[in-house]
Structures are given as structure tokens and as C-alpha cells.
Amino acid sequence: MGIGRLVIKEILHRRINFFSGLVSIILSIAVLIGVLFTLAMLDQQTARVLAEKEKETVARMEALQDDYRKIMKLLGFNLLIIPQNQKLADYFEEGQVREYMPAYYAERLADARLVTIQHILPSLQERIYWPEKNRTIILIGASGEIAAADARLREPMLAAVPRDHAVIGYELARSLRLKPQDSITLLGHTFTVQNCNEERGSKDDISIWIDLQQAQQLLKRPEQINAILALKCHCHGNDIDQVRRDIAAILPGVRVIEQTSKVLTRAEARDRAKEEAAAALAAEIANKKRLRSELERFSSLLTPLVFLVSAIWLALLFFVNVRDRRSEVGLLRACGASDRKVMSLFLIKGLIMGLLGALLGYLLGAVIAVMRNPDSRLIDVVNIPLLGLALITAIILSLIASWIPAFYAARQDPALILREE
Amino acid sequence: MLQLQKISKIYWKQGHCIIALPPADLTVGEGEFIAVRGASGSGKTTLLLIAGGLLHPDSGHVLVQGKDLYQMERGDRAHWRSRNIGFVFQQYHLMPYLSVLDNVLVPQLAAEIGGLEERAVELIHHFGLASRQFHLPFELSAGEKQRVALARALLLKPRIILADEITGNLDPHNAGIVLRFLHEFVDQGGSVVLATHDAGAAAQAHRTLSLSIEKNMIGTE
Structure with a gap:
């Protein structure tokens, strides 16, 4: 029997504890990924709208230019x-x-x-x-x-x-x-x-x-x-x-x-139209930037808060888990388990929780963000860099939250546990 | 094999000094079955924990092949314990989510030794638990649980078994079975230190160490 099997059996045995922690990580990662997806989509949308508008403007200007040339030729x-x-x-x-x-x-x-x-x-x-x-x-x-x-x-x-x-x-x-x-x-x-x-x-x-x-x-x-x-x-x-x-x-x-002359008036009108189009484009960019900035500001407050609450909640759950497993820790120490081995029981559990939480949280955040954006397709959910970020963040979160309880478990006095149990 | 010289343990609680174990001497030789007797709170468990390298004594020495156990590094002591000591407790300390087989294999995990599944199965059969191999602890009787705990203690072929009130929760029949297995271990060259307040169990030992509740009387019969 390996330590992985023991950890998985323990997870299945204490499901509520594990799933409480997992949900916490899923929500944290979903918030993070949802925000990042939304920002990325906003950027894409902005780029697309700008490209379309620029294309429209160029086409309109070309039409006006052509018109202008014709009139110019006729009228001078x-x-x-x-x-x-x-x-x-x-x-x-x-x-x-x-x-x-x-x-x-x-x-x-x-x-x-x-x-x-x-x-x-x-x-x-x-x-x-x-x-x-x-x-x-x-x-x-x-x-x-x-x-x-x-x-x-x-x-x-x-x-x-x-x-x-x-x-x-x-x-x-x-x-x-x-x-x-x-x-x-x-x-x-x-x-x-x-x-x-x-x-x-x-x-x-x-x-x-x-x-x-x-x-x-x-x-x-x-x-x-x-x-x-x-x-x-x-x-x-x-x-x-x-x-x-x-x-x-x-x-x-x-x-x-x-x-x-009429031609000059037309030319001036064309220039004005160009200026207006540029102004409209600039206004669109400014509006998108403002939206992005607001979202960034909001998420820069929300995301750390969610992560902090999640880390505290996870740490509490791990402390509860350590308390529930005092007997196991005492027995393992009596069998000659090292500090590292005892800590690994909790850290591996944290790692599993982080990995699962990252994947599920990524899916949740990405799917919600994609569904909320009518321009997006389901394939947009696949974003390897963001998935990597979710994995790293979730693992760091779960390991930080489980580290102190795991260390505490490893430093418990087995004699005290075995005498009390 | 194991020598306890003037070991003692005290605790401080709310400004009062409590003597958990008055100075005691004990030498455990190869193939010896020693009973440690005394009422609850007399220091039997404390003595076993000190002997097993789990509890640092306040005075005295625990010698293993001439070396002081508590002069070793924490990791070295854990390593020595995994190879030499098998603990068995009154409360079994079985992991509730592991099958009988996996519970027996727990020392392998702690000692980071592989390939012991076959020995674990042999022990399970030997202790009459073949039909319970894949059962969880809550499905076992008290006697079966204690036999699982004993099988677990024997997995790494320890030289000494430190047994703490292991018949305390058992009926006489199951207690007899467990004691028979301890004798079997002794017959094969192992040593047993059995902490008990049961006079019948203590009577089966080669010799008995008595601990007094008053904390100031230690003697051997």
C-alpha cells in the first residue's frame, strides 16, 4: 500500500471535509479564471470592434475619396x-x-x-x-x-x-x-x-x-x-x-x-467624416478601456479577498482533519514514520485538492465567462496558459493552507496522543 | 537487547508536579516475556512509550546495544523503532478507512519498505482473519481488531513487542488467543513487554515489574 492509496482512501472516508475544501478552491479559481477570461474576451471584443470600425471607416473614406475624385474631375x-x-x-x-x-x-x-x-x-x-x-x-x-x-x-x-x-x-x-x-x-x-x-x-x-x-x-x-x-x-x-x-x-x-466650390465643401465634409469616425472610434476605445479598468479594479479587490477567505477556510478544514486523525498520526509515529512522512499525508491531500479544484474551478469559471459572452464559442474555453495559471494558483493555495496544519501534525507528541486516545 | 536505567517522567500541571513514572530499571533480554503491572495511572503506558523511543524520559537512560536511544537523532530513533519495536495498544488504533490487509501494511508505509503484501497475508491467515482480509475495522469484533493490531505490529519482524493493556477490552477467550500469539512470538526469539493490570495475563509472563500508584515504590516479584 502506497501513501497515495492511503490518502485517497482517507479522502473518500472523510468526504465532507475534502469536498468542503474542494468547493472553496473551485470557487476561488472560478472567480480568478472568470475574471481573467472576461478581461481577455473584453480585449478580443474591443480589438474586433475596432478592427471592424476601422475597416468600415477605411471603406467609407475610400468611397468618399472616389466620389471626391469623380466630382473633382467634373467640376474642379x-x-x-x-x-x-x-x-x-x-x-x-x-x-x-x-x-x-x-x-x-x-x-x-x-x-x-x-x-x-x-x-x-x-x-x-x-x-x-x-x-x-x-x-x-x-x-x-x-x-x-x-x-x-x-x-x-x-x-x-x-x-x-x-x-x-x-x-x-x-x-x-x-x-x-x-x-x-x-x-x-x-x-x-x-x-x-x-x-x-x-x-x-x-x-x-x-x-x-x-x-x-x-x-x-x-x-x-x-x-x-x-x-x-x-x-x-x-x-x-x-x-x-x-x-x-x-x-x-x-x-x-x-x-x-x-x-x-462644391468640391472643396465635399472634401471638407469628407475630412469631417473622417474626423468624426476617428472620434467615434476613440470614444469606443475609451469606453472599452473604462469598462476594463472598472472590471480590473473590482476583481483586484474581489479575487484576493476570495483567496484569503478560501485559504483560511482550507487551513481550518485541515486543522479539523489533523485533529480527527490524531490517532493515525500517533500510530504512524509509533510505527517509525518520519516527520516528512506524516506531513506528506496532509500535503498530498492538499495537492490532490488543489489539482482537482484547479481543473473544476477552471471549467466553471471559463464556461460561465464564455456563456455570458454571446460572441464566444465553446472552444474558447480551451486556454492553456490560463489552465496552467489555475493549476499553479490552486496548488499554491492548497499547499499554503495545508502546510501549517501538516507541520503541526508532524510535530505533535505521539506519546501524548497514544496516552490520551 | 533493551536496557532502561533509572528512567523517570514527571509532568507539570497547574503548578503541581505529577510523577508519571518514578525512577525505574528494566532490562529486556532476548526471548523474554515481561509483564508490567500496576493500577491505572501508575506509569505503565509511560514506561512503554519511553522504552519504545516515543517519550523522552526526564532522567535515566534507555540503552540499545550500548547506545543511548535518546541521544540518537529524531529520525534515527524513528528508524530504529520501525525495525525493532512493535506497538500494540488497548484501543487498537486501526485506520477506519483501511481494510484489514491495508491496516496490517501500515508499518510498511511508515518504514518505507516495499514488498510486504505476502507477509501481511500470511499474518492475516496466521491470526485467523483470512475471511476478514478486505473488511473494514467497524465490521470486526474486538478480538479480531486486536489480532489485526498484533499482526500489524509483527509485519516488520520486530525484536520487541510493547503491548499496552491489549487484553483490556477482550473477553477471556479472545484474551487467551491474543496471549497465545504473544507466547508464540517469544518462542520464536522475540521479546514482549506487556503492560497490564490483569493478574491472569501477568501470570503468563516470565517476570513482572510492578509499578505502585504511590509513585515511590518499585519492585519486582
């Missing part, structure tokens, strides 16, 4: 090129450019054949007093479009105003009752009304468009312009800085102003 965006010495504050306040630059700038820009610019419209415009009609108007001299880089992309933009003809803004046409083919006199020169514009709700409504050269003569600004409108500019993304740099390299002493 608008740039206004004006002399650099024009004060922007004055421009935005008056809506008028008061400085001038050479008219050949438009041709130079066209000759540069920038693929990013489709339409080049030089203009000379001034707010003037129209003495013949006693009112203030904006006179705009426009030459029509200058040939730009890529002919394939080009489409009709603005027709040039023929010499001696004028295009009349809505408000002027309405108030002066002008219609196409009417004649008007402007600064002593006669023009035929070519067209009257629809209402635009802007300064265009009080503007008159004439041929650029005629405008230069009337305004006494020969070979000068004060703005080049670059329409439907194309560039990748919304990176217009490159366009600005390109223009600055060709036309020294100009300033490039970006005019808000």
Missing part, C-alpha cells in the same frame, strides 16, 4: 489670381481689385500648360460712375477664354464679348429696361446689348461686360488686367498648395485666392 475648383500688392482686406470688403498686373500674364499662364488648370479668364474690372445713366456700375472687360493645357478636358466656358457689344447684368437691364440689340452709350462709346443675364443675386447684377481691349481703353489701363480667373482646376485630393506653388513659379507678384 476655382482660383482667382490677383496682383500681390492688392490688400486682401480691401478686396473682401469691396469685392473689387484695385491693383493691376500685365495682361500677358494670362497668355504666360496658358503657355505654361499646367495640367491642373482648365480655363483661364483674364479680366479688367472697376467700379465706375456711368455718367450717361447717372449710376454706379462695375465695368468688366473680358477677353474670353485663353487656350489652356489639356484640350481634351476643355469644354466651353464663357464666350468672349465681341467688340462694341455688351452683356448687361440683371438689375441694370431691369431698371433701364434694356434688352438684346438695344444700344447703350457708356463713357461716350456706343455698345449693342448682346445679352441680359438672369438674376444672380450678386454684384454681377449691376455689372456690364465688354471686350477686354475696349475696357482697357475706356478705363485708360492699356495692356493691364487686374484678375485672372482660373476655373475648374484639378488636383489630387484638395491639395491646392501645389497649384499655388505652380502659379507662383510662372507669375511672379501674384496672389492666388481659392474660391469656395
Whole structure:
């Protein structure tokens, strides 16, 4: 008969004592493993949610990017090129450019054949007093479009105003009752009304468009312009800085102003969507981290407490066991058993209790944790590192709890026991 | 074989000194059957425990082949006990969850010696317990329990049996059987020290050591 057989027979004989201790270990390990499983699953869940959300965001951004490219291709965006010495504050306040630059700038820009610019419209415009009609108007001299880089992309933009003809803004046409083919006199020169514009709700409504050269003569600004409108500019993304740099390299002493377009609005919306998605993702991460932190804090209090109570309970049970087995200990000592042998009776029992408790506690904790998590599968119960941790923890717990009672048993005076029993 | 020289034991209880065993001498030779007589509390059990190396005397020496038993290390003393002494008690001290066979084999566990199952079975047969081999102690009669205890004491072939009131719980028939087995052991060269207050049992010994309840009279008949 080996000591293992004796211990097992004793366990079966004093079942209540053993199972009380076993339940205590099972619960301790179940709490530990349940908490660790839950934390691990929370981490997995967080990682999965984040991955999904990141995937969604990337897909959405790609869709927006694609959309943006298409719209960009169709619409482009608008740039206004004006002399650099024009004060922007004055421009935005008056809506008028008061400085001038050479008219050949438009041709130079066209000759540069920038693929990013489709339409080049030089203009000379001034707010003037129209003495013949006693009112203030904006006179705009426009030459029509200058040939730009890529002919394939080009489409009709603005027709040039023929010499001696004028295009009349809505408000002027309405108030002066002008219609196409009417004649008007402007600064002593006669023009035929070519067209009257629809209402635009802007300064265009009080503007008159004439041929650029005629405008230069009337305004006494020969070979000068004060703005080049670059329409439907194309560039990748919304990176217009490159366009600005390109223009600055060709036309020294100009300033490039970006005019808000649908494309930019869309691009900004896309950026905002990206920022919102990132913010939502960050909020999700923060929420998961907070949950994890709360669970960690709770378990860092609960788990040691459970283990402490369990260790005390186990030690008490082992002391009761030692007391119940005084006669056995006395007999074994009388038969020549060493201290080590007597201690091993209790420590082996503790070891068995720890092993069983670890396995059952692991199963209980893991199954409960997996069942509580709808995303988990039963196979997730198998986690070798956690099983190892459960085994080590349970064995340490049971050996610590049984060590002192076992030592006490080994140090009992056999003479006292045998005389009393 | 075993020599007790002026051994004594006292206990202190609530400030009072209690003499558990007044100074006593006893020499146990090979093949001797010695009875230790005295009323309850006279020190019979104390003497047996000291003789068996389980209780350190307050004075005197226990000599084994010229060596003082209590000068040995604790482990060495346990080892000597396992090879030389067989204890038998009035209360049997059988393990309740072990069968008769396993109970007989307990000394093997304590002494860490293997391969004694055959001898255990032989002893069980010898003591008339063949039909009880796999029974648990609660299924046995008092006489059977004491025979199991005796078989257990003999498993490792000790040189001395220290028996403490082993007939105290037995009827005369079973007491006779147990004493017969002790004689058999003595006839084979073993020695027996039997502590008893039973005059009939003591009468079967080669000699008797009497312990007085007054704690100050020790003599031999």
C-alpha cells in the first residue's frame, strides 16, 4: 500500500471535509479564471470592434475619396489670381481689385500648360460712375477664354464679348429696361446689348461686360488686367498648395485666392467624416478601456479577498482533519514514520485538492465567462496558459493552507496522543 | 537487547508536579516475556512509550546495544523503532478507512519498505482473519481488531513487542488467543513487554515489574 492509496482512501472516508475544501478552491479559481477570461474576451471584443470600425471607416473614406475624385474631375475648383500688392482686406470688403498686373500674364499662364488648370479668364474690372445713366456700375472687360493645357478636358466656358457689344447684368437691364440689340452709350462709346443675364443675386447684377481691349481703353489701363480667373482646376485630393506653388513659379507678384466650390465643401465634409469616425472610434476605445479598468479594479479587490477567505477556510478544514486523525498520526509515529512522512499525508491531500479544484474551478469559471459572452464559442474555453495559471494558483493555495496544519501534525507528541486516545 | 536505567517522567500541571513514572530499571533480554503491572495511572503506558523511543524520559537512560536511544537523532530513533519495536495498544488504533490487509501494511508505509503484501497475508491467515482480509475495522469484533493490531505490529519482524493493556477490552477467550500469539512470538526469539493490570495475563509472563500508584515504590516479584 502506497501513501497515495492511503490518502485517497482517507479522502473518500472523510468526504465532507475534502469536498468542503474542494468547493472553496473551485470557487476561488472560478472567480480568478472568470475574471481573467472576461478581461481577455473584453480585449478580443474591443480589438474586433475596432478592427471592424476601422475597416468600415477605411471603406467609407475610400468611397468618399472616389466620389471626391469623380466630382473633382467634373467640376474642379476655382482660383482667382490677383496682383500681390492688392490688400486682401480691401478686396473682401469691396469685392473689387484695385491693383493691376500685365495682361500677358494670362497668355504666360496658358503657355505654361499646367495640367491642373482648365480655363483661364483674364479680366479688367472697376467700379465706375456711368455718367450717361447717372449710376454706379462695375465695368468688366473680358477677353474670353485663353487656350489652356489639356484640350481634351476643355469644354466651353464663357464666350468672349465681341467688340462694341455688351452683356448687361440683371438689375441694370431691369431698371433701364434694356434688352438684346438695344444700344447703350457708356463713357461716350456706343455698345449693342448682346445679352441680359438672369438674376444672380450678386454684384454681377449691376455689372456690364465688354471686350477686354475696349475696357482697357475706356478705363485708360492699356495692356493691364487686374484678375485672372482660373476655373475648374484639378488636383489630387484638395491639395491646392501645389497649384499655388505652380502659379507662383510662372507669375511672379501674384496672389492666388481659392474660391469656395462644391468640391472643396465635399472634401471638407469628407475630412469631417473622417474626423468624426476617428472620434467615434476613440470614444469606443475609451469606453472599452473604462469598462476594463472598472472590471480590473473590482476583481483586484474581489479575487484576493476570495483567496484569503478560501485559504483560511482550507487551513481550518485541515486543522479539523489533523485533529480527527490524531490517532493515525500517533500510530504512524509509533510505527517509525518520519516527520516528512506524516506531513506528506496532509500535503498530498492538499495537492490532490488543489489539482482537482484547479481543473473544476477552471471549467466553471471559463464556461460561465464564455456563456455570458454571446460572441464566444465553446472552444474558447480551451486556454492553456490560463489552465496552467489555475493549476499553479490552486496548488499554491492548497499547499499554503495545508502546510501549517501538516507541520503541526508532524510535530505533535505521539506519546501524548497514544496516552490520551 | 533493551536496557532502561533509572528512567523517570514527571509532568507539570497547574503548578503541581505529577510523577508519571518514578525512577525505574528494566532490562529486556532476548526471548523474554515481561509483564508490567500496576493500577491505572501508575506509569505503565509511560514506561512503554519511553522504552519504545516515543517519550523522552526526564532522567535515566534507555540503552540499545550500548547506545543511548535518546541521544540518537529524531529520525534515527524513528528508524530504529520501525525495525525493532512493535506497538500494540488497548484501543487498537486501526485506520477506519483501511481494510484489514491495508491496516496490517501500515508499518510498511511508515518504514518505507516495499514488498510486504505476502507477509501481511500470511499474518492475516496466521491470526485467523483470512475471511476478514478486505473488511473494514467497524465490521470486526474486538478480538479480531486486536489480532489485526498484533499482526500489524509483527509485519516488520520486530525484536520487541510493547503491548499496552491489549487484553483490556477482550473477553477471556479472545484474551487467551491474543496471549497465545504473544507466547508464540517469544518462542520464536522475540521479546514482549506487556503492560497490564490483569493478574491472569501477568501470570503468563516470565517476570513482572510492578509499578505502585504511590509513585515511590518499585519492585519486582
